[in-house]
Amino acid sequence: MSPRKRTDSAALPAPVSPERHAAIHGPLLSWYDRNKRDLPWRRTRDPYAIWLSEVMLQQTQVSTVIPYWERFLARFPTVKALASAPLDDVLSGWKGLGYYSRARNLHRAAQEVVERFGGKLPSTAEELLTLPGFGRYTAGAVASIAFGEEAPIVDGNVARVLSRLFEVEGLPGDRDREATLWALASALVKGQRPGDFNQALMEHGATVCRPESPLCLLCPVRDGCIAFKKGRVDELPPAKVRAAPRKLFLALAVWPHAGTLLFARRADKGLFGGLWELPAVEVEEDTSEAEATERLATTLGAPLTLEGTLDSVRRQLTHRDLTLRLLRVTGDKRPTKSAAFQDLRWCTPQEAEALGMSTAMQRALDAVLGHGVLGGDAAPAKKKTASRPARKAAGR
Structure with a gap:
């Protein structure tokens, strides 16, 4: 595989004078x-642990990451251990962190x-960029922190610090701004300890140059901050307008048999890609239980009775307002494969603990088990619906 073409700003004129560089690099x-x-x-x-x-x-708070990082490293202590592990084990170790494409790419x-x-991880950002899951930020972070390369990084914290220091206009995502x-x-990272400097930028943005209520009086580079001098700290960077989360409704097949439940593994792409779940299909808010059951039957390729x-179960995801509707079903034909x-x-339930499953699906499973569908004294289903077989899927 040939290395990707570099798209960094090394060929651009340096936007930082030597005096300005010294006034920021050393104090930070x-x-x-x-x-x-x-x-x-x-x-x-x-380098593996840093990576x-x-x-x-990415997209996860430090306090949440620490215990996951420690457990994951204990379970997969080296790159070779991770590479040789089954994907199911990796996804299981990632359970609860979300954004599971990160685990698959890892x-x-x-x-x-x-x-x-x-x-052994390659030591340059250029080579790291050829690996799955390595974007420009991750490549720069690993190359600078683990190997000391003068590789730049820009994440949300760094973007905020630089936008205020240099009065950079434009909305997040704007091409010229980026x-x-x-x-x-790229200009500021040059010099001593590039990895520590990149971490200093991130740390400063996370703890001092915060999105709201920034601690400007504690800022070591306040004297050179254009936004501070002009009273524009609260204006820069402008907040990114986020679309309202889309409502998504899934119907889940709760199919108990002999102390087990039916689980399905999704395709690798899309929401919850590659993860295990109680078999699910997308429905509308007003889809009846009977119609939802028929869609599940079509998806599984087996007649179902509701x-x-x-x-x-409701879950708020970053871009979706998710509702999981739990339908208890049964059928004479117990499928072991499905084209879907x-x-x-x-x-x-004990075997399911080892499956890579999203937090939303785990909450759904917890709710199912709380209803005692595999035996026990929990509450029964909320209502009983007249059973009728769903239509069998054609050609499946």
């Missing part, structure tokens, strides 16, 4: 040395590192 490093948080991935020089932290920290990248680089930020980051409905899913499996 000194501030970082005095004030950095004691995070476990800052106590290691292992793992950067992937987990696994694929580990396998390529073993195949192409002998199990090019300017990367050019600034026995009743259980709870609905990668795999079907009948599992006990």
